Amino acid sequence: MTGGESNDPMPLLEASGLSYSRNDEPVFGPLDFRLHAGEVLLIEGDNGSGKTTLLRVLSGLLAPGGGSIRLNGEDLTMARLSHQVALLGHQPGLKADLTPLENLDFAIGVFGLRGGITPHLALASVGLEGYEEVPVRQLSAGQKKRVSLARLLLVPAALWLLDEPYANLDREGIDLVNRLLDAQARRGGAALVTSHGAYVFTTGSPRRLPLRATA
DSSP states (O other): OOTTOOOSOOOSEEEEEEEEEETTEEEEEEEEEEEOTTOEEEEEOOTTSSHHHHHHHHHTSSOOSEEEEEETTEEOOHHHHHHHEEEEOSSOOOOTTSOHHHHHHHHHHHHOOOSSOOHHHHHHHTTOTTOTTSOGGGSOHHHHHHHHHHHHTTSOOSEEEEESTTTTOOHHHHHHHHHHHHHHHHTTOEEEEEESSOOOOTTOSOEEEEOOOOO
């Protein structure tokens, strides 16, 4: 090959030698992986294997112990997070005394989530039409998860980081997550999804990154 050029497309996300330690004990790593536009990467592992910590490092909420993270070829920085990276935690992270609509409006105001669909349409898209004004404390665990999923639709982030998105969902809810992942991939985005269960992705067979708890 001449000219030193590669025909491989630039990865949307690239982690090189990525590691994290807590109290001088390794949690994961070093890890090397790439994620391209239109791909879903399933991070598999038992509880304690570092799945949630990895997502928090990739989101910028935790500083890596070693290695680098590049988003679209540039170092990932906090200044870029709200526009290009969306993190869905294992817990819903909702205000119980507010309604689903108020929670989405709150997210727009505090985190500047703009550029996607309206809060009303986001809630309808996740099957919560008619629940817009019901206090979150009155919703089931699955419905709360759907409100969290609706937040993903408020801004067209290139990268989704989803921590156990299937938890507390029935079969219909699992299918909803798969449809959202399909749509994210089709519009040129990508997603990292943690899970310790087996689910069928309608995006096809996702790439898999196994994590194991450190001794």
